[in-house]
Amino acid sequence: MATALAVQTKNLCKTFNGKEVIKNCNMSVESGTIYGFLGKNGAGKTTVFKLLLGLLKPTMGQATVLGMDSVQNNLEILKRTGSLIETPVFYEHLSAFDNLQIHLEYMNSPCTDIKDTLEAVGLFNVGTQPVSAFSLGMRQRLGIARAIIHRPDLLILDEPINGLDPVGIREMRGLFKRLANQEGLTILLSSHILSEIEQIADRIGILAEGSILQEISPQEIKEKYPSGMEDYFMSITNGGVLNE
Amino acid sequence: MNKLIALELKRNGLRSYNLAVIIITAVMLLLLYLLAAIPKIDPAENELAMFMSYKSLLGLTNIICMVAFMILSSAMSAKFIVEEYSGKRAALLFSYPVARWRILRAKLTMVFLYTAASMLLCGMIALGVFFSTESVFHLCADQLTIGIVCNGLLSLLLYSLAAGVWGMVALWFGFCKQSVIVTIIAAVIFSVILCQLMSAAFILNPLMSAAIVLVSGLACVIFVLSSLKRKISCMEV
Numbered sequence: 001m002a003t004a005l006a007v008q009t010k011n012l013c014k015t016f017n018g019k020e021v022i023k024n025c026n027m028s029v030e031s032g033t034i035y036g037f038l039g040k041n042g043a044g045k046t047t048v049f050k051l052l053l054g055l056l057k058p059t060m061g062q063a064t065v066l067g068m069d070s071v072q073n074n075l076e077i078l079k080r081t082g083s084l085i086e087t088p089v090f091y092e093h094l095s096a097f098d099n100l101q102i103h104l105e106y107m108n109s110p111c112t113d114i115k116d117t118l119e120a121v122g123l124f125n126v127g128t129q130p131v132s133a134f135s136l137g138m139r140q141r142l143g144i145a146r147a148i149i150h151r152p153d154l155l156i157l158d159e160p161i162n163g164l165d166p167v168g169i170r171e172m173r174g175l176f177k178r179l180a181n182q183e184g185l186t187i188l189l190s191s192h193i194l195s196e197i198e199q200i201a202d203r204i205g206i207l208a209e210g211s212i213l214q215e216i217s218p219q220e221i222k223e224k225y226p227s228g229m230e231d232y233f234m235s236i237t238n239g240g241v242l243n244e
Numbered sequence: 245m246n247k248l249i250a251l252e253l254k255r256n257g258l259r260s261y262n263l264a265v266i267i268i269t270a271v272m273l274l275l276l277y278l279l280a281a282i283p284k285i286d287p288a289e290n291e292l293a294m295f296m297s298y299k300s301l302l303g304l305t306n307i308i309c310m311v312a313f314m315i316l317s318s319a320m321s322a323k324f325i326v327e328e329y330s331g332k333r334a335a336l337l338f339s340y341p342v343a344r345w346r347i348l349r350a351k352l353t354m355v356f357l358y359t360a361a362s363m364l365l366c367g368m369i370a371l372g373v374f375f376s377t378e379s380v381f382h383l384c385a386d387q388l389t390i391g392i393v394c395n396g397l398l399s400l401l402l403y404s405l406a407a408g409v410w411g412m413v414a415l416w417f418g419f420c421k422q423s424v425i426v427t428i429i430a431a432v433i434f435s436v437i438l439c440q441l442m443s444a445a446f447i448l449n450p451l452m453s454a455a456i457v458l459v460s461g462l463a464c465v466i467f468v469l470s471s472l473k474r475k476i477s478c479m480e481v
Contacts, residue, residue: 079341
């Protein structure tokens with residue numbers, strides 16, 4: 001039986017000032033799974049995420065998100081997607097609660113329990129404290145809260161654990177797994193931390209120089225590369241040469 | 245539309261702009277009294293005779309008031325529009341499932357309405373106080389009539405709309421250059437040019453000069469709106 005795909009790209013290309021940043025990118029993300037996106041700095045991970053969200057328009061090719069074309073049905077996709085792209089931006093003078101409330105109103109989403117969502121990402125007793133007073137980790141947690149609060153079908157998270165301490169990383173890992181396994185959310189996330197992707201993802205996509213080189217499950221990596229994820233990553237992106 | 249404007253107001257406070265409006269109102273009131281009192285202070289000076297008529301007095305203060313509100317409008321649109329569409333904040337705006345043009349239209353409407361309404365209010369307060377004291381104690385040598393009051397209020401309305409409209413034209417330059425400074429400088433340049441043109445024209449017919457400024461501003465705004473709509477729809481962040 002064919003599994004429904006939450007995200008699919010076909011020969012996706014994006015050119016900036018004549019330079020092809022994304023080249024014939026083909027990826028498939030199954031619904032209800034966690035897809036880890038791996039790639040070196042500048043490989044094009046954020047660009048692919050922006051193309052899926054309609055923040056950028058493809059030069060060529062097609063991206064289908066939740067069964068809809070990323071360009072034609074952009075607003076419907078945005079309504080059903082939660083995202084955290086690069087460093088999250090907030091209304092600095094407002095509290096976390098107010099930021100989420102404004103977000104819900106823009107999303108035209110019923111006002112769910114904001115306090116519960118803040119607690120789910122580990123933001124307790126932030127009260128009326130303005131976001132400008134938040135630490136990097138707190139901002140990242142709030143960014144995740146904003147991505148999940150309107151109960152999306154798809155989460156696109158660009159480096160979601162940036163700035164989090166080990167406790168925070170573990171908590172977020174638990175949260176993402178719970179959202180995927182219990183609520184059936186599809187999660188597409190990128191990270192530089194190989195072990196993190198290995199622990200959380202059901203499937204991993206390796207992006208190098210704008211193209212997906214391979215889509216593979218962590219189990220397959222373990223079988224083929226018993227020495228670990230790092231060797232696998234090096235061999236696939238550098239042809240086996242370690243950057244030392 | 246109303247909901248989007250309400251959200252704009254919720255995330256961008258108007259306190260500093262309200263304070264600016266209060267200050268402009270106080271300055272306008274003082275200016276009205278000062279201009280009206282000048283011929284009494286120096287009766288020998290013949291060139292000050294123009295301040296002895298309500299027509300000149302109101303025309304001049306309305307023009308100055310329009311300049312102040314045009315610059316206020318540009319400062320406001322620089323903060324609410326130019327700043328929001330440049331840099332990372334644009335990605336946040338574009339990630340909402342609301343048509344890009346609808347959000348921008350709400351912002352433009354809010355800035356225009358705030359500029360026009362606050363100038364109208366400021367002018368009405370200043371003129372109201374001035375006319376009240378004039379009915380008791382005359383500073384101006386001219387005779388105060390209902391016609392003068394109505395003309396003053398009508399030209400105030402036209403100048404208020406013109407301030408909002410020309411503020412939007414100034415915004416276009418700032419938006420194209422993605423620069424707060426360019427927005428404000430454009431407003432200052434426009435206000436200087438309009439001031440020169442109007443001060444020459446209002447001697448002949450103050451109402452007509454205000455109407456011309458408004459209509460020419462509206463013609464520019466039609467271009468500005470279509471240009472902004474095009475820019476925003478193909479904007480990539």
